[in-house]
Amino acid sequence: PSYYDQCFPPSQGTSLNDMGAYGGPGACEWNTSEPPIEEDILITSSELEAYPGDTLIYPINVQFPDSINVSSFSMEIGCLPEIVEVLSINQGETIDNLGWLFESNMENCPIPIWAAGSESMSGEGELLTLTIAISTEADSQFVPINIESVLFDEYDFSYHCTF
Numbered sequence: 001p002s003y004y005d006q007c008f009p010p011s012q013g014t015s016l017n018d019m020g021a022y023g024g025p026g027a028c029e030w031n032t033s034e035p036p037i038e039e040d041i042l043i044t045s046s047e048l049e050a051y052p053g054d055t056l057i058y059p060i061n062v063q064f065p066d067s068i069n070v071s072s073f074s075m076e077i078g079c080l081p082e083i084v085e086v087l088s089i090n091q092g093e094t095i096d097n098l099g100w101l102f103e104s105n106m107e108n109c110p111i112p113i114w115a116a117g118s119e120s121m122s123g124e125g126e127l128l129t130l131t132i133a134i135s136t137e138a139d140s141q142f143v144p145i146n147i148e149s150v151l152f153d154e155y156d157f158s159y160h161c162t163f
Helices: 093-098
Strands: 041-044 055-063 070-077 084-091 101-104 111-121 124-134 147-152 159-162
Touching: 041 147, 070 124, 084 101, 084 111, 093 111, 093 124, 111 124, 147 159
Parallel strands: 041 159
Antiparallel strands: 041 055, 055 124, 070 111, 070 147, 084 124, 101 111
């Protein structure tokens, strides 16, 4: 009787013991509830003022709730208008201090970026910096930097961007 497998879920709901990841002794005590709702990860940068011909360093920062630490991220930055040229994308100070690997492909649109390492990142810090050049032919206008997607540890954590 101790091996009966009648708790559904995770068991299959029969008295015969299930093979593999389902059921087994103690299956009735398994926690099948939803994970707790996490606070949003906050991704921020300040609004910068630029003029035609300017080159800017644009930092993107991250702030994790106390319950989250990660060892990788991937991000896609949306396509920028022709008046803005991305000169470089560099790892932020926080990632540099952790010794993470960092890669991006500025030839793609949207621009994919990823980083990973053996040491976990938590708290808050500088995730990456964009160095961008504003065309000399630019008119006065607002140019948004759009983050199209972000995954931390290949998990779809909730995040909020403020730029």
